[in-house]
Amino acid sequence: MSVSNNNNTHHTPLKVYAYVLNMRGQPLMPTTPRKARLLLKEVKAIVINRCPFIIQLQYATGETKQPIKLGVDIGYQKIGFSAKTEQLEVISGTLTLRKDVSKKIEERRMYRRTRRGRLWYRKPRFLNRKKDEGWLAPSTQHRFDSHLRLVNTLESFLPISIKKVEVTNFDAQKMQNPEIKGVEYQQGELQGYKVREYLLDKWGRKCAYCGKTDVALQLEHIVPKSRGGTNSVSNLTLACKTCNVKKGDQTAEEFGHPTIQQQANKTLKATACMNNLRWKIVAHLGAEHTYGYVTKYHRNKLGLEKSHINDAFVIAGGTDQERCRPYEVIQVRRSNRSLQLNRKGFKPSIRRQRYELQPHDLVKFEDRIYSVKGVHCLGKRVILKNVNRKDKSVTIKKVELITYGKGLLFSLC
């Protein structure tokens, strides 16, 4: 388990919440599963979703809402999210992004080319040779869409008032000027984190002298302070302990690295791709933004280990709030398009027929709810996951569909 607060005792299990909608389907403050079950028993509410557990009230209520702040940690493969009120964390988790998007697009393109190549009677078209404005590579577009989809989903059952997203490690605009004087870069200070993140990016996370990576790097004065060197970032680099000791009281040039000073004088250009995407996400969500060094500073101060969930919690402004049990979210394609050959064995077409039940669907079997692993025997039998800790094959007539398992799928860690 990656979630732990320094002052949170480990032997109390992490809380799970039931999310509540009012009669009009708008989100209210979450409640405990026990209370939700009572409401369901009294027929005052109906079940909307099972995981996360969402109920809708069947009577009008007064609506007291506390501000809920959502933090999103944008990642390359995983998105961390955490929402909290003043006292409690109400939801957290990680969404795993799909990795097969560009491959699938490539495949589709290939099949389409072959298919259309056979349409010899159709005149070639030349109107479609330009990419639309704002076009993103499929994998990037997927990443962008996933962030929006995730936040929209969370907003559908939580009254989120403020959203906050981390954009870059540091404020590149403000760091452009290499002659920032009198920078306090003491470890443990917020400014120190900023300078460190800046230098890590600038020097490619390696020792400037021997090029070693994956070692602890120390801040190093190119011209030592004892020789009149300043604290400005243009006089700072990163070195491993060995090099730092070896260099001692020499300047970088005397140490046999004359180009280091020139490199240090250069300003750092913001790394484009991912950062643009991040700013775009901020704009589309209407979210506030923060920087990585701020997150890192607060996370270390709280004594939390590095994880997407903890980062998101810190981004949301979390401090000593009671944490909740995180969700794991995956994405399942809604339209599982695949090509099939017709009965005579040629002319591929998009598959239209599919089995009633698909993987991840939820079904009722003998009054309990199970997840479907798949069907077999030409769709006559279905395999259910985790029936007495084992997969079980049962006839499809005995199961009843509860919900389709498509889109964003939540499960408790």
Ligand SMILES: [Zn+2]
């Ligand atoms: Zn070194």
